[in-house]
Amino acid sequence: MSATQRLTVALGPRSYDIVVGRRLLAEAGALIASAVRQKRVVVVTDEHVAALHLERCRAGLAAAGIAAETIVLPPGEETKDFAHFAQLCEDVLSLGIERATAIVALGGGVVGDLAGFAAATLLRGLDFVQVPTTLLAQVDSAVGGKTAIDTRHGKNLVGAFHQPVLVLADVDVLETLPRRELLAGYAEVVKYGLIGDRAFFDWLEANGAALLAGDAALRQEAVLRSCAAKASIVVLDERESGKRALLNFGHTFGHALEALTGFGNSLLHGEAVALGMQLAFDLSARLGFCPNAAAHRVRRHLSALGLPTTLAAIPTATPDALIATMQKDKKVSGGRLTLVLARDIGEAFLCRDVLPATVAAFLADAARGRNSLEPALPLS
Ligand SMILES: NC(=O)c1ccc[n+]([C@@H]2O[C@H](COP(=O)([O-])OP(=O)(O)OC[C@H]3O[C@@H](n4cnc5c(N)ncnc54)[C@H](O)[C@@H]3O)[C@@H](O)[C@H]2O)c1
16 A cells, blocks of 8 residues: 655745645544644535545544534535635634634535635635545645636636645545546546656556556555646746646636536536647647647547547537637737647647637537648648
8 A cells, every 4th residue: 555645835935735645534633733723623515525524534633633613515616606605704704713723625626716715815814724535626726726716707717826734635535536527637637747747648548547447556646746747837836927827738628618518517627628638739730739649649548538539529619619718718818829739748838829710720620520630730
């Protein structure tokens, strides 16, 4: 069995550790005690996670003498709104908290983003601990300090950068995660290989299926390597003014796909990112930036595991609708899209030179089921 592993996100006074391992919920109190200022925390979770994992977490906290009050939210993206944010803040305040009381976010990205934003604003900033329980949250949303809620104008538009004081990623909690959610999180794991670590992608090709099937040691290694990859970018660019944008690989296409499918259950965020990453590779190949073979290799891996790789799978995502949605993205500047493209597996780069008309021509071909084998497109 792999031992618990720890890495540090080095952000000066906002530095914190990410602990990855097994059976960490049972040790939550001992692990959290040194990161918080008071032996009292408020655990925020959702109904699904509460039913499965809350008691172990509470027992782990109690074992180290940490008093925990609990707030349980309804599950799902709809909870990340102003109404639930307001209610959560009122509920936390009604517990009579002090500046030194910490919030513990026990759940997926929804709980982490919402509880994190509450922590960022309550009493002008409380400490908070991320205890992510989905693969997506363990490898992505719990690390890096982005917290937010959704508005009717779009997702994640009201929020704050607020780093946690500790991240505890217990891979055992992934055992209860439905396969579809696990796979959606896996897309973000693949992203780290595709943007900057070819050897990690090689490793995922060899181990991805076993990891998804339940091998805890492989899961631990994938979570640790993903967190290390994200941390290495976050420490260079905490507030996303440059390099951190590489983490949006697959997301410009992905967000448009999610918007066109209503941000709902028909296409999960990670599924949209998988298809978005494939489109980014296909477009990179069509523009002559990257070899066709790389785009094929990505398709082979994603589709073998059951992630979507063709636009044809999403009838509402017509090329016109996609391009119109992408142009509303915050990443558009001067009429040009900022895309993250690839020179090869493990070599992503930011590209501001692609005209929307070029992307539209590419998407029209992609919607007809054609991909990187098509003749090259001119860049602009
Ligand atoms: N802050 C960031 O940097 C960042 C990055 C990526 C995504 N996000 C946000 O993350 C959110 C998506 O996160 P998510 O995919 O974790 O979704 P989620 O939090 O909605 O969790 C998915 C589902 O799994 C359930 N669940 C959670 N843990 C479980 C477990 N161990 N066993 C069984 N069921 C479990 C939840 O109750 C929910 O029904 C989005 O709101 C997105 O905007 C934030």
